[in-house]
Amino acid sequence: MTKTRKKWIYFSALAGVVALLPLLVKGGYYLLILNIIAINGLVVLGLNLLIGFAGQISLGHAAFFGMGAYFSAIFTAMYNTPPWPTLLGVMIFTAVVAFVLGIPTLRLAGHYLVMATLGFNIILYILMVQMEHWTGGPSGFAGIPPLHLGSLPIQGDLSCYWLLWTFFLLVFFVSLNLVDSRVGRALRAIHENELVANALGINTERYKVVIFAISAAYASLAGSLYAHYLSFISPKTFDIFYSVQIVTMVVVGGIGNLWGGLLGAAVLTALPEILHAMRDYALLLYGLILMGVLVFFPEGLLPGLVKLVGRGRLVNGNEN
Amino acid sequence: MIWSQLPQFFVSxxxxxxxxxxxxxxFGIIHNATGIVNFAQGEFVMIGAMTMISLTQVVGLPVLTAFPLAVLAGMAVGWLMEIGPIRRARSDSILILVMITVGASITMRETAMHIWGKTPRTLASFSGDEPLVLGNAAILPQTLWILGITLVVVVLLGLFFSRTMVGKAMRAVAENRRGAALIGIGVHRMKMLSFVLSGGIGAVAGIIITPITTMSYSAGVMLAxxxxxxxxxxGYGSMKGAVIGGLLLGAIETFGAGFVSSAYKDAFAFLIFLLVLFIRPTGLFGKEEVKRV
Structure with a gap:
């Protein structure tokens, strides 16, 4: 009971911060970073469900993110399909692709999903670069129409801030509840001990494949929103480095901790921007910080910090 | 007409x-000893090659002296990685350790960029560039070096794992870490040794391929x-599988490039890889991993 109340309080606080931030933050640059945090946060959310609760890693979420972005772009810009239904259709399609990819690989012990998703990401990246007629090739795809609310186009950093963060909060809330639901408990049982979960009558295979498909759908949604927001996409955004970055955000934030994932997304999205002043040394520092955090706070930044402050356990359901 | 190119495809x-x-x-050696997928494997390759370039071109050492020194450099990097971040990590979760190797890979790559710059560098062939013509195929002398040195490394490794006490101990660790520790094998030492060995083998690969393909600070990613x-x-972790898998992938890639399209060369290689993963996920020589349920 108190846990549910706690969840509500924390969530309301987050919503409050999101609502107030535009008053404090001036200038398109900071809004842009906040918007990218919302987009990365969405992808991280899905991947966190997969890693934290099904115990499986995907190194191909950039591909699902890219599928959302490119399919939305191609259909709405080249064939003038309405953006919202397209977004939904692409989401479903991406989930189905992930489902098909997951069936043979998630059945097996070991990390076969990592390899399959990695290979899938590389193939998709090459297709984005090579199929110039459809994707614009390495120079990218420009002129993607914005999303509309009624007849109003959602354009500009501030309008998109509301759009992206509304989506993020919505999906975040659904995910928080999913984690505490029967499905969430089943997934956590699988993560703890697959054999026991199976013996308890949980269809472990099906749960894992379904959560993988859901996480791919999150990434696809983020990709479509990204494309409509920036109106320009290029393959570089969707290479395996992005997949690695997203996994990093999950791990740094704290595996299986959705709040930690948000912190990880925020810190690691902002970090390269802060390090930007270091120019050529930015990536080097990124690598060092990544190693440092993982070596000294392997349970993740947020749980690590909480422990450091000594306030005990965290809100999220996955303390153990 | 394309059939006449077959021998050439075969050679490349x-x-x-x-x-x-x-x-x-x-990859296999580190995986067997530690269970980790080492994402910095490509950086070992790059660092070996770059060290070789500096030793021959800046210091002016002859190939024969520079080669072992560059391999030592690769081994040293592997050693540092193990005694540093990997050993100090306050977690034994495989996922965390794997992500640490990702961090190490970024760090090494960027450090290399500051040392050797961004432009690709090349290395003189070990013995000239006059191709030997053999039927329809022109073979560069460097190709012979590559095949010969690879063969030597594979044979030496085979002997190491089957004949020496240390090699057998490493295999015991791969088989069962706890069991190996129980019979008195220093599992930590074996882990360290696996990184040193992988660093050295990676460096060898980098040194011998650079005269043909050139090398840049970021080239390790695709190679890895x-x-x-x-x-x-x-079959992950299988030594025989690694060799045959490597040769097979090389063949698939060049034939794919020749018969399908060179733009899709990499996509083709990874498509076959995905197919194998779906049909026979344990690889061609992998052990059947029975899920105990």
């Missing part, structure tokens, strides 16, 4: 295949991915 497939095989071996795919193709 064998060449890149040898390199993938060496990288796959590096190919080596990784080769390791899966052959």
């Amino acid at each position: 497939g064998l060449t890149s295949g040898s390199i993938y095989a060496l990288i796959a071996l590096g 991915l190919k080596g990784f795919a080769a390791a899966i193709l052959g």
